[in-house]
Amino acid sequence: MPSDELKVIERTGPHPPLVQLLAEADRQMTICNACRYCEGYCAVFPAMELRREFKPDDLIYMANLCFDCRACYYACPYTAPHEWAVNVPEIMAAVREETYREHAAPKMLARLFMGSRLLASFAVVAIVSLVFALVLATSGSAAVFGTTGANFFAVVPYWSMVLPAVAVSAYALAVLAAGGVRFWRDTGGTVGQMFSVSALFRASKDALGLVYLKGGGEGCFYPDELPSMSRRWFHHFVFYGFMLDFASTTVAAFYDHFLDAHAPYALLSVPVVLGLVGGVMLTIGAAGLLGLKWRADRTPAHPSMLDLDVVFIGLLLATAVTGLLLLALRETAAMGTVLVVHLGIVAALFVTLPLGKFAHVTYRYAALVKNQIEIAESEHSA
Amino acid sequence: MTTRASTMTPRYDVIVIGGGNAALCAAIEARRGGRSVLILEAAPTMFRGGNSRHTRNVRYLHRGEDFHLVGDYLEDEFYQDLLDVTGGNTDERLARLTIRASEGVGHWMAGNGITWQGALRGTLQLSRTNAFFLGGGKALLNTYYETARKLGIEVQFDAEVCGLEVRPGDFHQITVGSEAAARLYEAKVVVAASGGFEANLDWLGEYWGEAAQNFLIRGTPYNKGGVLKLLLAAGAKAIGDPREYHAVACDARGPQFDGGIVTRLDSVPFGIVVNRDAQRFSDEGVDMWPKRYASWGGLLARQPGQIAYSILDAKLASEYIPSLYPAIRADNLEDLARHLRLPPVELRHTIEQFNAAVVPGTYDPTKLDDCHTEGLEVAKSHWAQTIDRPPYMAYPLRPGITFTYHGVGVAEDGQVIGDDGHPLGNVFAAGEIMAGNILGRGYMAGFGMTIGTIWGRIAGQGAAAHAER
Numbered sequence: 001m002p003s004d005e006l007k008v009i010e011r012t013g014p015h016p017p018l019v020q021l022l023a024e025a026d027r028q029m030t031i032c033n034a035c036r037y038c039e040g041y042c043a044v045f046p047a048m049e050l051r052r053e054f055k056p057d058d059l060i061y062m063a064n065l066c067f068d069c070r071a072c073y074y075a076c077p078y079t080a081p082h083e084w085a086v087n088v089p090e091i092m093a094a095v096r097e098e099t100y101r102e103h104a105a106p107k108m109l110a111r112l113f114m115g116s117r118l119l120a121s122f123a124v125v126a127i128v129s130l131v132f133a134l135v136l137a138t139s140g141s142a143a144v145f146g147t148t149g150a151n152f153f154a155v156v157p158y159w160s161m162v163l164p165a166v167a168v169s170a171y172a173l174a175v176l177a178a179g180g181v182r183f184w185r186d187t188g189g190t191v192g193q194m195f196s197v198s199a200l201f202r203a204s205k206d207a208l209g210l211v212y213l214k215g216g217g218e219g220c221f222y223p224d225e226l227p228s229m230s231r232r233w234f235h236h237f238v239f240y241g242f243m244l245d246f247a248s249t250t251v252a253a254f255y256d257h258f259l260d261a262h263a264p265y266a267l268l269s270v271p272v273v274l275g276l277v278g279g280v281m282l283t284i285g286a287a288g289l290l291g292l293k294w295r296a297d298r299t300p301a302h303p304s305m306l307d308l309d310v311v312f313i314g315l316l317l318a319t320a321v322t323g324l325l326l327l328a329l330r331e332t333a334a335m336g337t338v339l340v341v342h343l344g345i346v347a348a349l350f351v352t353l354p355l356g357k358f359a360h361v362t363y364r365y366a367a368l369v370k371n372q373i374e375i376a377e378s379e380h381s382a
Numbered sequence: 383m384t385t386r387a388s389t390m391t392p393r394y395d396v397i398v399i400g401g402g403n404a405a406l407c408a409a410i411e412a413r414r415g416g417r418s419v420l421i422l423e424a425a426p427t428m429f430r431g432g433n434s435r436h437t438r439n440v441r442y443l444h445r446g447e448d449f450h451l452v453g454d455y456l457e458d459e460f461y462q463d464l465l466d467v468t469g470g471n472t473d474e475r476l477a478r479l480t481i482r483a484s485e486g487v488g489h490w491m492a493g494n495g496i497t498w499q500g501a502l503r504g505t506l507q508l509s510r511t512n513a514f515f516l517g518g519g520k521a522l523l524n525t526y527y528e529t530a531r532k533l534g535i536e537v538q539f540d541a542e543v544c545g546l547e548v549r550p551g552d553f554h555q556i557t558v559g560s561e562a563a564a565r566l567y568e569a570k571v572v573v574a575a576s577g578g579f580e581a582n583l584d585w586l587g588e589y590w591g592e593a594a595q596n597f598l599i600r601g602t603p604y605n606k607g608g609v610l611k612l613l614l615a616a617g618a619k620a621i622g623d624p625r626e627y628h629a630v631a632c633d634a635r636g637p638q639f640d641g642g643i644v645t646r647l648d649s650v651p652f653g654i655v656v657n658r659d660a661q662r663f664s665d666e667g668v669d670m671w672p673k674r675y676a677s678w679g680g681l682l683a684r685q686p687g688q689i690a691y692s693i694l695d696a697k698l699a700s701e702y703i704p705s706l707y708p709a710i711r712a713d714n715l716e717d718l719a720r721h722l723r724l725p726p727v728e729l730r731h732t733i734e735q736f737n738a739a740v741v742p743g744t745y746d747p748t749k750l751d752d753c754h755t756e757g758l759e760v761a762k763s764h765w766a767q768t769i770d771r772p773p774y775m776a777y778p779l780r781p782g783i784t785f786t787y788h789g790v791g792v793a794e795d796g797q798v799i800g801d802d803g804h805p806l807g808n809v810f811a812a813g814e815i816m817a818g819n820i821l822g823r824g825y826m827a828g829f830g831m832t833i834g835t836i837w838g839r840i841a842g843q844g845a846a847a848h849a850e851r
Contacts, residue, residue: 005635005707005708006706006707030704030706031644031706033704034643034644034645034703034704034705034706035642035643035644037438037517037518037519037643038517038518039499040499040500040514040516040517041516041517052700052704071517071521072517074517074520074521074524075517075518075520075521075524076520077435077436077518077519077520077640077642078642078644079428080428081428081429082429082640083637216497216499216516216517217497217516218497225524225528226524226525226528
C-alpha cells in the first residue's frame with residue numbers, strides 16, 4: 001500500500017504562498033525526524049528532535065536557525081532523484097525569505113524590491129541617480145565637478161549629509177526592530193524571555209563567532225559536496241569590515257562634533273585607518289561571498305533568496321569599493337563625482353536594509369536566542 | 383603500473399567491483415600500495431555507495447577512550463556479542479581476525495577524512511561500542527570518493543558488471559553494461575565488493591515464492607547480486623543460507639526500495655501486533671529493542687500476505703521515535719478495523735482477550751518490566767498494557783529487508799576460495815558479499831561497517847601485493 005503522504009508539496013509560482021512552503025517544510029522535517037543522521041551538523045536538527053510535529057511557528061523559527069551550510073543536503077540519502085526529494089537548505093531558505101518579506105515595511109516597496117534581482121538593481125540605480133540629481137540641483141555642477149582638496153562638505157553640505165543619514169538609519173532600525181519583535185511573538189517568545197541574559201550572551205557568541213557556518217566542524221559545503229571554511233571567513237570579513245567602517249564613521253563624527261577636527265583626516269588618523277582596513281575587508285569578504293555563490297551548486301539554493309543575497313552583497317561590495325575609491329581620489333577633481341556616487345550607494349544600502357537580506361541579522365539572532373532558551377529548558381527538564 | 387597495455391581493452395592492476403564502503407576501502411588501500419585502480423559502480427553518481435548510504439556507525443575494538451568512545455571494548459566481549467547475535471553461526475577464525483583488526487580503525491577512517499560525531503543532547507549518548515560518523519553513510523561515502531579522487535583512483539558509474547571471466551595467472555576479463563553495448567576491462571586482480579542480492583526480488587522469489595514481491599528493500603535497488611552469481615558460477619565456495627536475510631518491521635506505506643532508516647517502526651513493543659486475520663502471532667514484549675528489532679522482519683515475512691498491524695492506544699502515542707507516516711487513527715475498534723480492512727469481530731475479540739489477560743504491574747519502558755499477560759496462547763511478557771483508550775492507532779507493517787547472508791567463502795587474506803578451500807586466484811572479496819562468513823545470522827549494529835572496512839582494507843592490501851607478482 002504505497003502512500004502519497006510524503007509526496008512533494010506542489011508550489012505555485014516563484015513566490016508561492018507561505019502555507020505551501022510550510023507544508024513542504026513540515027513534510028521534509030517529518031522525514032528528517034525519523035532519520036536524525038544530520039543532528040551533529042547544526043542547531044536545526046536538535047531543535048527538530050525536541051518536537052514530534054511542526055506547527056508554522058516551529059518551522060519559521062527552525063528556518064531562521066538554518067545557516068544554509070548545506071551539510072545536510074549532501075549527507076542526505078533522500079535527495080532527488082529519490083522520490084522524497086529532501087532538500088532542507090532550499091525549503092528553509094524559502095521559508096526564511098517569506099519571514100523577511102512578511103516583516104518588511106513598507107510592504108509595497110518590499111514586494112517590489114524582493115520581486116526580482118532586476119527590480120532590485122533598478123531600485124538601486126534609481127536611488128543613486130536620485131541622490132546625484134538632488135546634489136547637482138542643490139550644490140550645482142561647479143561644486144560637484146570642480147571641488148578639489150578633499151573638501152567633501154563643499155560638494156554636499158554637512159547637514160545635507162547628516163540629516164538624511166540619521167533619518168534613513170532611524171527608519172531602517174525601526175522597521176527591523178518591529179519585525180524582530182513580531183517575529184519573537186509569532187514564534188512563541190515572551191517579553192520576559194527577550195531579556196534572558198544567559199541566552200542573549202550565548203546567542204551573541206554563536207552569532208559573532210558564526211558558529212553555524214562551521215557546519216559539522218569543517219565548514220560550509222560550498223561550492224559543493226565538500227566542506228571548507230571559506231564561506232565563514234568571507235562572512236567574518238564582511239561583518240567585521242562593515243563594523244570597522246561603522247566605527248570609522250562614528251569616530252569621524254566624534255572628531256567633528258567634539259574635537260572640532262574636520263575632514264579630510266590624515267592617512268594615519270583613526271577614522272581613515274579604520275575605514276581603510278574595514279573597506280578592504282568588506283571588499284574581500286563581499287567579493288569572496290559573491291564568487292562562492294557564483295560557483296556554488298544551485299540545487300540546494302532557493303532562487304529568489306539567491307537574488308536577495310546577490311543584491312545585498314553587491315551593494316556592500318559597491319559601498320566598500322566606492323569608499324576606497326573616494327579615499328584614493330580624494331585629492332583629485334574626480335572626488336566630487338565619486339563622493340556623490342558613494343553617498344548614493346550608501347543611501348540605497350540603508351533604504352533597502354529592511355527590505356532585503358540585511359534583515360537576516362534580526363531574525364537569525366532572534367532564532368539563536370530562542371534556541372539557547374530552548375536548550376536551557378530541555379537540559380533543565382532532562 | 384600496468385595500464386592500457388598492448389590491447390584496446392583498458393587494463394588495470396586492480397579493478398574493484400562495487401562502490402560502497404568496502405569497495406572504497408579496498409580501492410584506497412590498493413592505490414596506496416602503488417597500483418592502478420578502477421572502481422566499477424553499478425549505480426549512477428547520485429545513488430552511488432550501495433547500502434553504505436544508509437549506515438551511521440561502526441563498531442570497533444578499543445582500549446580506553448578513542449575519539450568519542452568511552453571505556454574499553456575488547457576482543458572477548460566483542461566476540462561474545464557476536465556469538466549472542468549469531469547463535470554461533472560464525473567462522474571463529476575470521477571473526478576474531480576481524481575483531482582484532484578493528485582496533486585503531488577509527489584512526490584509519492579519520493586519516494581518510496571521516497569526522498566523528500560527539501555526544502549530543504538528542505538521540506545519541508556517549509557510546510562504548512559504536513562510533514558515529516558525522517552525517518551518516520552518504521557523508522562518509524562523499525569523503526571516501528574525494529579521498530579516492532585525490533589518490534588518482536578512477537571511477538566509472540552506471541557500470542554494472544555482467545560478465546567476469548576468472549583467468550588465474552592472467553588478466554581477468556570483466557564485461558560491463560548490457561550485452562548490446564558491452565565494454566571490456568582487464569585486471570590482474572579483481573576485488574568483489576558489490577554487496578548482497580536483497581534487491582533481486584526474483585532471486586529471493588526462488589526461495590520465498592510470491593511472498594518476495596511483498597518485501598520492502600530498505601537499501602539500494604542496485605544490490606542485485608549479479609557479481610555474486612558470477613563468482614559462484616566460477617567455482618567460488620558458497621556460504622550462508624540463501625533463504626536468510628536480516629529484516630526489520632517497516633511501515634508498509636514506504637517505498638519498495640531505498641526507504642533506508644526512516645521507515646522502520648519502533649512501536650511494536652508498546653502495543654500488540656495482529657496479522658490480516660486480526661490474530662496475534664508473536665510475543666511483542668520479549669526484549670528491548672534494538673535486540674528484538676531484528677526478529678520482526680522474519681516474523682512478518684511468514685505471515686499471510688506478509689502484512690501485519692501494530693496497534694496501540696492514546697496513552698502509548700509518544701513512547702517511540704516519531705514515525706514517518708502518521709498513525710492510522712480511529713475513535714473505536716470498528717472504524718479502526720474498517721480503515722485497516724481487518725475483520726472487525728475478530729479484531730475486537732483479539733483486543734478484548736488481550737486486555738483481559740493483562741496482569742497490572744509497574745510499567746517501565748526502560749527495562750524488562752513486570753507488565754505481562756497470563757493465559758494467552760501468544761503471551762506478551764513485558765510492557766503489556768490494556769488497549770482501551772481512544773483514539774486507537776495503527777501502523778501497517780511489512781518485512782523490510784536490510785541485507786542477505788548468502789555470499790562467497792574467503793581466506794584470511796581476503797581471497798575468494800573454491801569448494802576445495804583453495805583460492806580461485808587473484809580474486810578478492812569484501813563487504814556484504816562475504817559478510818556471511820562472519821555474521822551468519824542476526825544483526826549487530828555497526829558490525830556491517832566493521833566487516834566492510836576491515837575486509838575492504840585486507841582485500842585492498844592483498845590485491846596490491848598480488849598485482850605485483
